[in-house]
Amino acid sequence: MSLDLQAIFIEEATYLLEDLEEAFLELESAPDDMELVARIFRAMHTIKGSGSMCSFPNLSAFTHEFETAFDRVRNGDIKITKELIEIGLDSHGFIGRMVKTLDHVNPSLREESKNILSRLHKYSPKEGADNPGIELDLSAPDEVVSLDWAHYRIRFTPNPGIFKYAIDPITIFKSLAELGEVCNVAYIKDIPDLFEINEFACYMSWEIIISTQDSRDKLVELFEFVEDDCEVNVEMINQENDFDDDYKRLGDILLERGDLTKEQVSQLFEKKPLVGEIIEESGLVPKEKIDSALLEQELVRSDREQKKQIVTNDSIRVSSARLEMQMDLVGELVISLASLHQLAVDRGDVKLNAISEDLEHLVTSIRDNVLGIRMLPIGGTFSKFRRLVRDLSSEQGKQIEMVTYGAETELDKTVIDQLSDPLVHLIRNSLDHGIELPEERAANGKTEKGFITLTAKHSQGHVLIEIKDDGKGIDPDIIWKKSQEKSLTNGDERPSDKEILQYIFAPGFSTAEAITNISGRGVGMDVVKRSIESLRGSIILESVLGEGTTITLQLPLTLAIIEGLLVEVGNESLVIPLAMVVECVETKKSQLESSRKGQLIRVRNSLIPCLPLQNWLGNQTHIPENIQIIIVNIDDEQYGLIVNDVIGQQQIVIKSLGSIYQSIEGVSGATILGDGAVALILDLPQIVKLFQVTEQV
Amino acid sequence: MSDDNTTWQFLTFQQNTEVFGIDIRRIKEVLEIRDITPLPRSSEFMRGVINLRGQVVPVIDLKLKFGFEKTEFTVDTCIIILELKIEGDICFFGVLADSVNEVIDISDDDIAPPPKIGSNVDTAYIYGVGKIGKRFVVILDALNLCTFEEMDVIHGVIEEEVTIDDPAE
């Protein structure tokens, strides 16, 4: 149970932390935006509450401090400062680390927390100290989701001689804290004058509100040792399912507690509406008692709001594992449907065919629906990058602002997850090597501040992500020289600038040397390219010397289902991603033109190199006379894939091949056909590479 | 109760004339032979993949792996599906067997360590040799049969092959 809770908390916290970071970064440019402050406060509050529920007490304690300070911002007592945002971002990092260590405070985390808290305390209430709400928030159990939670009020008035029995009430409080969320208010009015006090007598009493899943008996048990000479009173203050619109009025609470008599209350009520003040003014009840009653009110109210939220909130959070499973099942459904369809066609059964077509509509709707659920806005990742840019630019003495557009653009969760690293890579490149130092920029007539623009948008069934900087751009001459040095070029003839820039993606190009000395780009760009390609995406680089560089990533909307062209090669069925197919040409083997580099096909005046997939399959190298050639576009180059026959276009449910198959080149996955057979999905860029390796020998 | 008396259950199966055993806790199910889709340019012993109720599962030919002739398919040929936890993930593997015999109990006492010499099979794949009466069963170590390291070795082999091969021929 606690492990479950922990997992839920970690997930929740990760989500909240993202939100938090984003809010902080936004706050930097809009420090007066109270909406943002409220958002930060809420996120912190939730982390605190859930943290203490899910046995992250240290984290919860830390967050509390933070929340306290932000409560003051929220109430307008203090203003957002740059330092406060700094502290916020540091806290964000710290909380993230605490979540990772599962609340274990190691020495370095302790240092970190000390550092942050000492900075934070400048803003916390012990100096301002006019905000009674802070301490009260401590126990507000907003996040209590389980319905078994109950709130109790414990009044504890120890016998003055309690210390003689070596009983320290703190020990009891600590045990209480283990049972649930505790808020404790001490009554100190009876502590006598310093010159008269008997240091061995107990003058204090307490009122404790606890939210716990344990029974009343359990609470009483804790006071067992002291019960005899102390006054202990435990009562439930709120029955669950008590949905009365307004809980008890403050006066009623005090009345119920016997702090006021009925007459006193009604007298007071006649005077003014602000009960808390009146009662306090009247001096009938000590201030702590009112605080405590206010606390009770607050607690029950927040609890009730929480319940209301549960009722009215129309969005739920689902674990991604469940979604995966859902997706798998839909995939199965698509496959079964294909079998049914095939059967209907084979039998020529009109009725069966009609049913299968009806089903197809339904399945398509379900599939689209499930795919839609998996779509997430990319904005979550964007905020991480803003943070990166912010931190790194100040480190390097650069002035860089990151502008993002299209944060709401939705992409499949899997794509987003796998996109993060390549994007970090690209942004770092812009930051490290693209944007110049302020002086250099000024000397070149640019603004001192550089811009990195991150844009996401939909375009023709794809998502385009553009990373653009207004830095110094890439010098083709340097790239060309470097490529020649590294023998990446085919001869000495200098190609166009555009082609030269593509060398950056060549596997051998990125070396440590290239990172530091050359115009900058090329830091593992081959790796970036590969990871984008593994997402069935492509990458385009454009650069104007002196003006900047733009990198565009084209990504599929989803990874789970693609449109594929089913072809037959030898005895096997293979799937070619339709997105890459240009056209199909029916021809004869004898009509292919031979060259030093292999066979070529002439299509409308251009010669396209042919790749016989039969050779790739290996076991049957025989190519029949009648062949089909699938013209595909890979990296702006056209190739013709020689296949025996084209079976047709089909929606392909991609089955992951798992880590084991990563070693099999030319295959990106597999799918299951209508007849239950397995067909491999081709990884065309890799296939082209395989054939190129052979050519060079 | 002594630990020495613990008995384990093994599924025995036939490869040519030899009897092998695999811990039944590693076995998900046994399938009849069915169409296997070959994986181009994978290692020889990787016979291909099958569809196991919507999951794509690789099938390994142990005979090829141990250096014997390739398994010929007969009516008795089976695919034993292993369920292994590799690097935290549950993975399924199919292993070809000429025929499946029975499930037997062998106590720890009756399992000897792999022989140092004289075995037809690389001892890395052998968990031990079990004795039932006068018969011997070579107990395979399911986890070692299907490891990622092994696959990486295959990877290297493919690359070599490709450079020799000329597809334009």
Next chain:
Amino acid sequence: MSQLDNACKLVDSNGVSILTLKGKVKITEATCLKELLIEAVNEGNPIRVDMSELEDIDITMIQLLFSARNKAATFDLEFNIFPISVQTKELLRTSGVLYELFNPNNV
């Protein structure tokens, strides 16, 4: 007893009476603490209680602290608690006095 002296120590620093509490200050130190607090109040200088190295406390100590704070207020003496260790702060919170202790309006 030297240990006792170490737990509570009162020094005068540029006209501020600094009371340093270290390690454990519990009922065994109560008398000592009380005397030092009285001494500090009688001194007539602003009082600062340093709890940065304080590890454990009990209710006796908390009571004395309140009592001294109230007394200081009647003499119009500044009474500050600074700095304070995390553990102590947590203990004060657990005891339900953190807010009270740091809220001068309640004096």
